Amino acid sequence: MxxxxxxxxxxxxxxxxxxxxxxxxxxxxxxRIDVLAPGxxxxxxxxxxxxxQGIAAPWKSGELGLKAQWQLARSLALYDKAIIxxxxxxxxxIPFFARxxxxxxxxxxxxxxxxxxxxxxxxxxxxxxxxxxTVWRYLGLGASKxxxxxxxxxxxxxxxxxxxxxxxxxxAELGLDSERPAIAICPGAEFGPSKQxxxxxxxxxxxxxxxxGVQVWVIGGPKDEDVGDTIASGQEGVFNLCGRTRLVDTVxxxxxxxxxxxxxxGLMHVAAASGAEVVAIYGSTSPDFxxxxxxxxxxxxxxxxxxxxxxxxxxxxxxxxxxxIQVEPVLEACR
Numbered sequence: 001m002x003x004x005x006x007x008x009x010x011x012x013x014x015x016x017x018x019x020x021x022x023x024x025x026x027x028x029x030x031x032r033i034d035v036l037a038p039g040x041x042x043x044x045x046x047x048x049x050x051x052x053q054g055i056a057a058p059w060k061s062g063e064l065g066l067k068a069q070w071q072l073a074r075s076l077a078l079y080d081k082a083i084i085x086x087x088x089x090x091x092x093x094i095p096f097f098a099r100x101x102x103x104x105x106x107x108x109x110x111x112x113x114x115x116x117x118x119x120x121x122x123x124x125x126x127x128x129x130x131x132x133x134t135v136w137r138y139l140g141l142g143a144s145k146x147x148x149x150x151x152x153x154x155x156x157x158x159x160x161x162x163x164x165x166x167x168x169x170x171x172a173e174l175g176l177d178s179e180r181p182a183i184a185i186c187p188g189a190e191f192g193p194s195k196q197x198x199x200x201x202x203x204x205x206x207x208x209x210x211x212x213g214v215q216v217w218v219i220g221g222p223k224d225e226d227v228g229d230t231i232a233s234g235q236e237g238v239f240n241l242c243g244r245t246r247l248v249d250t251v252x253x254x255x256x257x258x259x260x261x262x263x264x265x266g267l268m269h270v271a272a273a274s275g276a277e278v279v280a281i282y283g284s285t286s287p288d289f290x291x292x293x294x295x296x297x298x299x300x301x302x303x304x305x306x307x308x309x310x311x312x313x314x315x316x317x318x319x320x321x322x323x324x325i326q327v328e329p330v331l332e333a334c335r
Contacts, residue, residue, distance in 0.1 A: 001028055004079040004100060006057075006091050007037030007045070010190075011247070011266025013134060014041045015273050016293060017085055018158035020138040021050035026156070034079070036094065043248040044270070047160040057094075064090050073097030083141050084115070104141050119148065134290055157293040158273035160251050167252035170245060181214045183334060184254060184271070186262035187227050188220040188242075192312030194284035195263045197322050197330075203231045204327045205261065209334060210237035214258060217241050219250055219267065250274075259334050268292055279333040283322040284309050298333040300325055 003024060007014055014037060024031055034053040035045050045054040055076075058068035073094045082095035084105035092114040095103045104117040112118040119141065135155055140148050171178045187202050189195035206216040216235075218228040220242040228240035245253065250267065251274045254260050260271035261279045264287075271278050272292040280292050282301045286308040291297070301307075302324030306316065 001081060002032045002079045003034070004076060004082045004095060004098075005033060005035045006082060006084040006086065006095065006105075007035050007041060008085050009038055009059075011041070011044070012269035012290065013085070013266075014044055015158050015160070015266070015269040016135045016290075017138050018048050018050065018160070018273065019135050019156050019293065020083070020085075020142045021048060022156040022158075023139055023142055023154075025050045036076075040247070043246065044160070044251075047162075047248060047251055048158075049161055059090060064093075066093070069093045070097050076100070085138055085141065089114075106137070106141070117145070133288070135293060155293065157295075158269070159275070160270070160273040162255040162274060163248075163252050164255075166249065167256055170249045170253060171256075174239070174241060174244065176217070176239065177215060178256075181258045182217055182256065183209050183214050184217045184219050184257045184260045184262075184276075185231065186219050186260065186265060186267040186271070187231060188224040188267070189263040189265045190223075191265070191285075194309070194311055194314055194319065194322075195265065195282075197263060197281050197283070197325060199227060199230050201325070201327050201330075203235070205330055205334075206231050206238045207235055208327065208331050210235065215239065217253065217257070219245065219253065261330065261334065264290055272297060279330060281322075281325060281330065283307065283319070284311055284314070286310075300330055300333055 007017055021033055032052050033050055035051050036055045036057050039056040042054040045051050058065050058072055076098040079100045081102040082100040084092050087106050087108040089109040089111045092105055092111045096114040103115045105115050107118045107120055185202055209216050216238045218231050218240045222243035224242040228242035232238040232240040254271045254274040254276040257276055259279055260276045262268035264282050264285045268280055272294040278292045278297040280297055280299050287299050302321055304320045307321040
Protein backbone atom coordinates (compact mmCIF):
# COMPACT_ATOMS: atom_id res chain seq x y z
CA MET A 1 0.00 0.00 0.00
CA UNK A 2 1.07 3.55 -0.73
CA UNK A 3 -0.37 5.99 1.81
CA UNK A 4 -0.57 9.77 1.69
CA UNK A 5 -1.22 11.10 5.19
CA UNK A 6 -2.47 14.67 5.35
CA UNK A 7 -1.01 15.86 8.64
CA UNK A 8 -2.30 18.38 11.20
CA UNK A 9 -1.11 21.94 11.72
CA UNK A 10 -0.19 21.80 15.42
CA UNK A 11 3.08 20.46 16.85
CA UNK A 12 1.45 18.21 19.43
CA UNK A 13 -1.07 16.82 16.97
CA UNK A 14 1.68 16.04 14.48
CA UNK A 15 3.57 14.10 17.13
CA UNK A 16 0.44 12.20 18.18
CA UNK A 17 -0.17 11.33 14.52
CA UNK A 18 2.90 9.10 14.66
CA UNK A 19 0.72 6.58 16.52
CA UNK A 20 -1.26 6.18 13.30
CA UNK A 21 1.89 5.76 11.22
CA UNK A 22 3.16 3.06 13.56
CA UNK A 23 -0.15 1.22 13.35
CA UNK A 24 -0.03 1.27 9.53
CA UNK A 25 3.51 -0.13 9.54
CA UNK A 26 2.48 -2.81 12.02
CA UNK A 27 -0.18 -3.98 9.57
CA UNK A 28 2.09 -3.74 6.53
CA UNK A 29 5.83 -3.42 7.12
CA UNK A 30 6.38 -2.74 3.40
CA UNK A 31 3.85 0.08 3.19
CA ARG A 32 5.07 3.39 1.79
CA ILE A 33 3.98 6.32 3.94
CA ASP A 34 4.39 9.92 2.84
CA VAL A 35 3.12 12.82 4.92
CA LEU A 36 1.73 16.05 3.48
CA ALA A 37 1.97 18.72 6.17
CA PRO A 38 2.96 22.35 6.84
CA GLY A 39 6.59 23.04 6.04
CA UNK A 40 7.54 23.79 9.67
CA UNK A 41 6.69 20.19 10.62
CA UNK A 42 8.99 18.47 8.11
CA UNK A 43 12.01 18.36 10.50
CA UNK A 44 9.86 16.63 13.15
CA UNK A 45 8.45 14.27 10.51
CA UNK A 46 12.03 13.40 9.53
CA UNK A 47 12.45 11.97 13.06
CA UNK A 48 9.64 9.48 12.43
CA UNK A 49 11.19 6.30 11.00
CA UNK A 50 7.84 5.19 9.57
CA UNK A 51 7.79 8.10 7.08
CA UNK A 52 9.39 7.73 3.67
CA GLN A 53 8.95 11.36 2.62
CA GLY A 54 7.62 14.59 4.07
CA ILE A 55 5.92 16.92 1.59
CA ALA A 56 5.43 20.61 2.31
CA ALA A 57 1.79 21.63 1.90
CA PRO A 58 0.99 24.88 0.08
CA TRP A 59 -1.66 25.94 2.59
CA LYS A 60 -1.74 29.46 3.94
CA SER A 61 -3.85 30.62 6.84
CA GLY A 62 -7.17 32.01 5.63
CA GLU A 63 -6.50 31.11 1.99
CA LEU A 64 -7.89 28.22 -0.04
CA GLY A 65 -4.99 28.32 -2.52
CA LEU A 66 -6.75 26.30 -5.22
CA LYS A 67 -4.09 26.86 -7.88
CA ALA A 68 -1.20 25.80 -5.63
CA GLN A 69 -3.10 22.75 -4.40
CA TRP A 70 -4.01 21.72 -7.93
CA GLN A 71 -0.40 22.03 -9.07
CA LEU A 72 0.90 19.91 -6.20
CA ALA A 73 -1.86 17.32 -6.65
CA ARG A 74 -0.67 16.59 -10.19
CA SER A 75 2.47 14.99 -8.72
CA LEU A 76 0.61 12.99 -6.06
CA ALA A 77 -1.51 10.63 -8.12
CA LEU A 78 0.39 7.43 -7.33
CA TYR A 79 -1.06 6.69 -3.90
CA ASP A 80 -3.56 3.97 -3.07
CA LYS A 81 -5.08 5.65 -0.04
CA ALA A 82 -5.17 9.09 1.57
CA ILE A 83 -5.91 9.54 5.28
CA ILE A 84 -6.85 13.13 6.03
CA UNK A 85 -6.35 14.01 9.68
CA UNK A 86 -7.46 17.69 9.77
CA UNK A 87 -11.19 18.32 9.51
CA UNK A 88 -10.99 21.37 7.25
CA UNK A 89 -12.35 21.53 3.70
CA UNK A 90 -9.06 22.60 2.12
CA UNK A 91 -7.10 19.71 3.69
CA UNK A 92 -9.18 17.26 1.61
CA UNK A 93 -8.68 19.04 -1.71
CA ILE A 94 -5.25 17.72 -2.74
CA PRO A 95 -6.17 14.01 -2.36
CA PHE A 96 -9.37 14.77 -4.32
CA PHE A 97 -7.53 16.63 -7.07
CA ALA A 98 -4.95 13.82 -7.21
CA ARG A 99 -7.78 11.27 -7.67
CA UNK A 100 -6.40 8.98 -4.99
CA UNK A 101 -8.81 5.98 -5.03
CA UNK A 102 -9.45 5.85 -1.25
CA UNK A 103 -9.84 9.09 0.68
CA UNK A 104 -10.71 8.72 4.37
CA UNK A 105 -11.59 11.55 6.73
CA UNK A 106 -14.20 12.83 9.14
CA UNK A 107 -17.24 14.72 7.94
CA UNK A 108 -17.36 18.48 8.37
CA UNK A 109 -17.35 21.75 6.42
CA UNK A 110 -19.37 20.08 3.66
CA UNK A 111 -16.34 18.13 2.47
CA UNK A 112 -17.96 14.68 2.31
CA UNK A 113 -18.16 15.09 -1.47
CA UNK A 114 -14.34 15.08 -1.53
CA UNK A 115 -14.06 11.80 0.41
CA UNK A 116 -14.75 8.19 -0.53
CA UNK A 117 -15.05 7.21 3.14
CA UNK A 118 -16.54 10.03 5.22
CA UNK A 119 -16.80 8.97 8.87
CA UNK A 120 -18.90 10.35 11.68
CA UNK A 121 -18.34 10.43 15.40
CA UNK A 122 -20.32 7.81 17.27
CA UNK A 123 -20.48 6.20 20.75
CA UNK A 124 -18.33 3.18 21.53
CA UNK A 125 -17.55 1.40 24.77
CA UNK A 126 -19.05 2.64 28.04
CA UNK A 127 -20.63 5.63 26.33
CA UNK A 128 -17.27 7.12 25.29
CA UNK A 129 -16.79 8.60 21.85
CA UNK A 130 -14.11 7.02 19.73
CA UNK A 131 -12.97 10.50 18.78
CA UNK A 132 -12.75 11.95 22.30
CA UNK A 133 -8.98 11.50 22.41
CA THR A 134 -7.08 13.09 19.55
CA VAL A 135 -4.97 9.97 19.11
CA TRP A 136 -8.12 7.80 18.95
CA ARG A 137 -9.42 10.02 16.17
CA TYR A 138 -6.27 9.50 14.14
CA LEU A 139 -6.14 5.75 14.76
CA GLY A 140 -9.82 5.48 13.90
CA LEU A 141 -9.21 6.91 10.45
CA GLY A 142 -6.45 4.37 9.84
CA ALA A 143 -8.66 1.47 10.87
CA SER A 144 -11.04 -0.36 8.57
CA LYS A 145 -14.73 0.43 8.81
CA UNK A 146 -15.27 -2.78 10.74
CA UNK A 147 -12.45 -2.02 13.17
CA UNK A 148 -13.71 1.51 13.56
CA UNK A 149 -17.21 0.36 14.42
CA UNK A 150 -15.91 -2.12 17.03
CA UNK A 151 -13.09 0.11 18.31
CA UNK A 152 -10.50 -2.58 17.59
CA UNK A 153 -7.18 -0.79 17.63
CA UNK A 154 -4.50 0.03 20.19
CA UNK A 155 -2.44 3.12 20.87
CA UNK A 156 1.22 2.78 19.95
CA UNK A 157 3.07 5.62 21.66
CA UNK A 158 5.00 8.05 19.42
CA UNK A 159 8.77 7.59 19.47
CA UNK A 160 10.86 10.23 17.75
CA UNK A 161 14.39 9.31 16.69
CA UNK A 162 17.00 10.92 18.93
CA UNK A 163 20.36 12.16 17.62
CA UNK A 164 22.94 12.12 20.47
CA UNK A 165 25.57 13.78 18.29
CA UNK A 166 23.26 16.70 17.60
CA UNK A 167 22.47 16.95 21.32
CA UNK A 168 26.19 17.23 22.10
CA UNK A 169 26.64 19.85 19.36
CA UNK A 170 23.74 21.99 20.60
CA UNK A 171 24.93 21.79 24.21
CA ALA A 172 28.39 22.94 23.15
CA GLU A 173 27.04 25.79 21.01
CA LEU A 174 24.86 27.02 23.87
CA GLY A 175 27.69 26.73 26.38
CA LEU A 176 25.77 24.34 28.63
CA ASP A 177 27.34 21.87 31.05
CA SER A 178 26.72 18.39 29.66
CA GLU A 179 27.81 16.77 32.94
CA ARG A 180 25.37 18.56 35.25
CA PRO A 181 21.82 17.14 35.50
CA ALA A 182 19.23 19.30 33.73
CA ILE A 183 15.49 19.84 33.98
CA ALA A 184 13.67 21.64 31.16
CA ILE A 185 10.78 24.05 31.73
CA CYS A 186 8.49 24.81 28.78
CA PRO A 187 6.37 27.83 29.78
CA GLY A 188 4.69 28.52 26.44
CA ALA A 189 1.32 27.44 25.08
CA GLU A 190 0.21 28.84 21.73
CA PHE A 191 -3.38 27.83 22.44
CA GLY A 192 -3.77 30.67 24.93
CA PRO A 193 -3.35 31.83 28.56
CA SER A 194 -5.84 29.27 29.86
CA LYS A 195 -3.08 26.66 29.55
CA GLN A 196 -0.27 28.72 31.10
CA UNK A 197 0.79 28.35 34.70
CA UNK A 198 1.71 31.75 36.26
CA UNK A 199 5.21 32.94 35.37
CA UNK A 200 5.97 33.68 39.01
CA UNK A 201 5.43 30.01 39.76
CA UNK A 202 7.71 28.95 36.92
CA UNK A 203 10.39 31.29 38.25
CA UNK A 204 10.02 29.98 41.80
CA UNK A 205 10.15 26.38 40.54
CA UNK A 206 13.33 27.09 38.56
CA UNK A 207 15.02 28.62 41.60
CA UNK A 208 14.05 25.70 43.82
CA UNK A 209 15.35 23.19 41.29
CA UNK A 210 18.72 24.95 41.10
CA UNK A 211 18.96 24.74 44.87
CA UNK A 212 18.60 20.98 44.51
CA GLY A 213 21.66 20.83 42.30
CA VAL A 214 20.28 20.79 38.74
CA GLN A 215 20.52 23.30 35.95
CA VAL A 216 17.26 24.54 34.40
CA TRP A 217 16.74 25.04 30.68
CA VAL A 218 13.80 27.24 29.72
CA ILE A 219 12.80 26.03 26.27
CA GLY A 220 10.37 27.56 23.79
CA GLY A 221 10.07 29.43 20.52
CA PRO A 222 11.00 33.02 19.63
CA LYS A 223 7.62 34.21 20.97
CA ASP A 224 8.61 32.91 24.40
CA GLU A 225 11.89 34.84 24.72
CA ASP A 226 10.48 37.49 27.07
CA VAL A 227 8.79 34.80 29.15
CA GLY A 228 12.09 32.96 29.36
CA ASP A 229 13.86 36.14 30.48
CA THR A 230 11.31 36.60 33.27
CA ILE A 231 11.99 33.09 34.55
CA ALA A 232 15.79 33.10 34.15
CA SER A 233 16.78 36.70 34.89
CA GLY A 234 19.04 36.97 37.93
CA GLN A 235 18.92 33.24 38.66
CA GLU A 236 22.27 31.50 38.36
CA GLY A 237 21.91 28.06 36.83
CA VAL A 238 18.71 28.96 34.92
CA PHE A 239 19.24 29.39 31.17
CA ASN A 240 16.79 30.98 28.75
CA LEU A 241 17.02 28.95 25.53
CA CYS A 242 13.76 30.23 24.02
CA GLY A 243 14.24 31.03 20.35
CA ARG A 244 17.79 29.65 20.39
CA THR A 245 17.04 26.09 19.27
CA ARG A 246 15.34 24.45 16.34
CA LEU A 247 12.34 22.24 16.97
CA VAL A 248 14.37 19.09 16.24
CA ASP A 249 17.05 20.29 18.65
CA THR A 250 14.49 20.18 21.45
CA VAL A 251 13.93 16.48 20.75
CA UNK A 252 17.59 15.81 21.45
CA UNK A 253 17.81 18.18 24.43
CA UNK A 254 14.73 16.63 26.04
CA UNK A 255 16.29 13.18 25.67
CA UNK A 256 19.17 14.15 28.00
CA UNK A 257 16.99 15.90 30.63
CA UNK A 258 16.13 14.42 34.02
CA UNK A 259 12.59 15.79 33.64
CA UNK A 260 10.60 18.10 31.37
CA UNK A 261 7.98 20.38 32.95
CA UNK A 262 5.42 21.56 30.43
CA UNK A 263 1.89 22.78 29.97
CA UNK A 264 -0.48 20.81 27.74
CA UNK A 265 1.37 21.99 24.65
CA GLY A 266 3.16 20.78 21.57
CA LEU A 267 6.46 20.58 23.44
CA MET A 268 4.85 18.31 26.03
CA HIS A 269 4.13 15.79 23.28
CA VAL A 270 7.61 16.25 21.79
CA ALA A 271 9.13 15.59 25.22
CA ALA A 272 7.05 12.45 25.72
CA ALA A 273 8.01 11.13 22.27
CA SER A 274 11.70 11.83 22.94
CA GLY A 275 11.63 9.42 25.88
CA ALA A 276 11.79 12.11 28.57
CA GLU A 277 10.05 11.91 31.94
CA VAL A 278 7.28 14.50 31.75
CA VAL A 279 5.59 16.63 34.41
CA ALA A 280 2.46 17.89 32.65
CA ILE A 281 0.49 20.86 34.01
CA TYR A 282 -3.15 21.04 32.90
CA GLY A 283 -5.47 24.02 33.23
CA SER A 284 -8.42 24.49 30.90
CA THR A 285 -7.79 21.24 29.03
CA SER A 286 -7.86 17.62 30.11
CA PRO A 287 -5.48 14.65 30.00
CA ASP A 288 -8.53 12.59 29.11
CA PHE A 289 -8.37 14.18 25.65
CA UNK A 290 -4.73 15.07 24.97
CA UNK A 291 -2.56 13.08 27.41
CA UNK A 292 1.20 12.77 27.06
CA UNK A 293 1.50 9.41 25.32
CA UNK A 294 4.05 7.85 27.66
CA UNK A 295 4.06 5.84 30.85
CA UNK A 296 6.71 8.20 32.24
CA UNK A 297 4.42 11.15 32.99
CA UNK A 298 3.05 12.81 36.12
CA UNK A 299 -0.11 14.88 35.66
CA UNK A 300 -0.55 17.97 37.86
CA UNK A 301 -4.01 19.56 38.05
CA UNK A 302 -6.17 21.67 40.34
CA UNK A 303 -9.76 20.58 39.70
CA UNK A 304 -12.37 23.34 39.78
CA UNK A 305 -16.01 23.15 38.82
CA UNK A 306 -15.55 24.95 35.48
CA UNK A 307 -12.58 22.90 34.26
CA UNK A 308 -12.01 21.55 31.69
CA UNK A 309 -13.63 24.29 29.62
CA UNK A 310 -11.26 24.11 26.61
CA UNK A 311 -11.43 27.90 26.25
CA UNK A 312 -8.37 29.93 25.19
CA UNK A 313 -9.07 32.49 27.90
CA UNK A 314 -10.92 32.15 31.19
CA UNK A 315 -14.50 33.29 30.72
CA UNK A 316 -14.60 34.26 34.42
CA UNK A 317 -11.18 35.91 34.47
CA UNK A 318 -9.87 34.03 37.52
CA UNK A 319 -7.85 31.16 35.97
CA UNK A 320 -8.31 29.23 39.22
CA UNK A 321 -7.51 25.93 37.51
CA UNK A 322 -3.96 27.25 37.07
CA UNK A 323 -3.44 29.67 39.96
CA UNK A 324 -4.60 26.92 42.31
CA ILE A 325 -1.57 24.78 41.38
CA GLN A 326 1.15 25.59 43.89
CA VAL A 327 4.87 25.26 43.28
CA GLU A 328 5.40 22.47 45.82
CA PRO A 329 3.45 19.69 44.06
CA VAL A 330 5.23 20.46 40.78
CA LEU A 331 8.58 20.51 42.57
CA GLU A 332 7.71 17.20 44.23
CA ALA A 333 6.85 15.70 40.83
CA CYS A 334 10.35 16.68 39.67
CA ARG A 335 12.10 14.56 42.32
